[in-house]
Amino acid sequence: MAEQLVIDAFELPKAVDEDRLTVDVGSWEGPLDLLLALARSQKVDLREISILALVDQYLAFINDAKALKLELAADYLVMAAWLAYLKSGLLLPKDPEIEPSPEELAMRLQLRLERLNAMRDAGARLMGRDRLGRDVFARPAPEGLRVVRKSLWDANLFELIQAYGHVKERAEPPLHIVHQRNVLTLEEAIARVSRLVGAAIEWTVIQRFLPESDDPQFRKSALASSFLATLELARQGKIALKQAEAFAPLYVRAA
Amino acid sequence: MTDQLPTLDPAADVTRAVEATLFAAAEPLSVQDIAAYVGPDIDVKAALATLTNLYASRGVNLVERGGKWHFQTASDLAHILRREREETRKLSRAGIETLAIIAYHEPVSRAEIEAIRGVQISKGTLDVLMEAGWVRPAGRRETPGRPLTFATTPAFLAHFGLETRRDLPGIDDLRAAGLLDPVDLAFEAMELPETGAEAEELESDDDHA
């Protein structure tokens, strides 16, 4: 919890419009940047810096800015408040109940300043190097190296003959052949039903007239054909049909 | 060799300056151009002579063209500076169909290929087949218009593992192998993207328009 607070205090508010900031408080990029500039003005190694003096410098700067009626960005004021708190903590007699200690907070601030300072120096040293295109130059108009792409075309015999097959098939009118299927044709069914009914006077359920088969598709076909056959034979007056209700068994007898 | 030691002598420094100036220039430079960089009191011509000599046997030479100087790679090394990269590419459907028609019907003219395919072929399709080394022009047919005909090459037979063209299976063989199964065609009709590609190829083929 305490650790979290420390981090929060140091993670400075971020909703800063850089343009406005430049107008308001000079060329500093946020409070940490300003603090580093002030610290460097102490002209000592950052490790030797007096955090108390630094806090005073910062607060004085903020006060001056206020006196000049410059509009200060919120994060500068938050930092000022936080530094004022830090200062009081450092000056007042030690209170062991305050965690983290003001000394720890001061140390963390110093570590942050050292890191920012190190990167600022590193950036300056990078920029000072002999840079390609500014101090040293590559050949501006090289002949260039050419890559000649040579295609190896890939196709196999199967693809070749399959392609030819497709061409021929597309060019010739397609011939559609329906596969032989195991069915009982209507003609067969009419012949079969009329033969089996014969002169029977008993009502007989239609299933009795169907041929035996293990093929369920054929049985379905036989039932459909035989049903149509009974309708046709009834129309011709050769047989009579009887059904008690829808989906009830259908009975057949000679007329 | 002297050019490997740090140069202490002023002439060498001048040579270095001229060398760097020529190297960094986007265009060939005249003696006056160079002098504008290295300074007016410098014997640019002497430096150029030194450099020309120094680079004469190197991979890079200093050359003069029309009073302007520039570095260029040695002409005998030109073959190195182009590298061939082989890429395996799949023949398009139009390509393989055209190749098949040529193989089965050779010698065959472009119009005949189109009649068999039922669609026009783009110029690029035959180019690709000839680039692959599988198809060659096979003389003109003595009919009106004297159309150019095409035939396959020995490289075609070699690539497809055929002794002769007679090894190509006949139409009946194809049908027996199921390659002419109408179901195949039905499937093909469903492959819309392929149909689209074919149409695009036709659109881009403006000499048939």
Place this chain on the structure above:
Amino acid sequence: MTDQLPTLDPAADVTRAVEATLFAAAEPLSVQDIAAYVGPDIDVKAALATLTNLYASRGVNLVERGGKWHFQTASDLAHILRREREETRKLSRAGIETLAIIAYHEPVSRAEIEAIRGVQISKGTLDVLMEAGWVRPAGRRETPGRPLTFATTPAFLAHFGLETRRDLPGIDDLRAAGLLDPVDLAFEAMELPETGAEAEELESDDDHA
């Protein structure tokens, strides 16, 4: 000098070929790139060593940057060549610092850059660095939120004349001083005398939040 005579010896021919390839190339080349041009059986590294040595004292030098090789003008001749050349567009202070942080800490996330700088990175800063070709996205960190990280490119090394990142000015000193470690880590590493003596676990107050 031997390099002024027509070369008959194979090693010299190899050196000439590597020289011409590098000279003609529009971009710095790796050893593999060069081998693709001059041939696979060539000792490119030996040729590069020979050329580096040969050109060391010349107006043009052969340099290695991030594993890639190119010729460039000698840095001591900058004063001659800088004239009439437009200064490369000036990088903002934010841009310079961000570039330095990425170079010295890579791979580094945006939040980590912001933690060091104490301000949010404004929108264009990373864009400018990436547009210059100096910074690239370097994958996501496997921590909550999977933040994207950034790192420098070979072009960064080439531009700033660095053979590798180990040549970054002062990087060894900074690392030894712990200045490349996060504040938390650095703080834990420090032995604060009073921590052991006085710290008692207490409820923290939060009125300074």
